């Protein structure tokens with residue numbers, strides 16, 4: 678069984694359309710795929726249609742979700758995967774909209790800093806890199822910098838200009854992780870913390886924060902992820918067992934935007950079964 682519970686499409690900063698992503702996942706033989714674009718449900722409808730209209734009689738199951746950008750009190754960025762929630766739950770959708778709006782002003786401010794440093798790039802050039810309704814993110818700015826010839830790749834853009842420690846970095850409004858967990862669960866879904874100890878990409882959550890989230894009703898921990906070292910994985914696994922949390926593994930696939938390949942890490946079927954049972958309704962989409 679291949680179960681991949683974390684992927685992105687052009688509804689945020691991935692490079693495949695939801696339709697293309699579904700087609701690729703089916704060709705790859707994936708059994709359960711989650712679409713988890715940043716702060717949006719904008720790709721859901723296209724993904725559902727692509728699955729229903731797929732010419733093969735694929736039995737792949739589609740799990741709809743979102744990767745919710747969150748911020749801790751001290752400004753640490755935390756990503757919370759929400760899966761199987763009801764997209765008609767207005768308070769959660771309103772929170773996504775608020776975050777997406779603030780991503781726009783934040784982008785103008787990052788661009789102003791780049792311009793001050795003599796790097797020629799405009800907001801229109803960034804917008805040209807994304808679908809109209811897509812959640813705006815630094816990867817679109819990275820693509821614009823590539824198109825302009827300033828850098829060779831998204832990765833280089835992050836290394837030189839866009840990483841979290843950069844002098845050009847500015848964050849945007851996002852809910853606290855506790856609030857994200859509460860909203861996801863009020864919407865009937867399940868909350869899994871994404872890559873919590875990703876020291877390789879400079880994102881490491883403090884142990885006390887993780888404890889606080891477990892007390893707030895966190896359902897699972899993404900343990901197997903390319904940004905985690907072996908030591909980080911065993912530490913997270915121990916924590917998940919200790920607190921009876923679901924353990925997931927996933928690719929965090931972004932199309933050609935990152936090296937991550939579909940299903941490079943996967944979730945154990947029993948763990949997936951437990952997770953699905955925690956949602957307040959059966960929301961998995963089948964053909």
Ligand code: AMP
Nearest residue numbers: 690813814815816831832835836934935
């Ligand atoms: P933002 O949401 O605007 O803060 O941008 C964060 C996104 O940038 C994350 O979802 C990552 O997938 C992406 N990202 C971070 N580092 C890199 C990198 N080195 N190469 C490509 N994408 C990256």
Ligand code: ZN
Nearest residue numbers: 685690715931
């Ligand atoms: Zn991303």
Ligand code: FE
Nearest residue numbers: 744756871872
């Ligand atoms: Fe993430």
Ligand code: FE
Nearest residue numbers: 683685744929
């Ligand atoms: Fe992600």
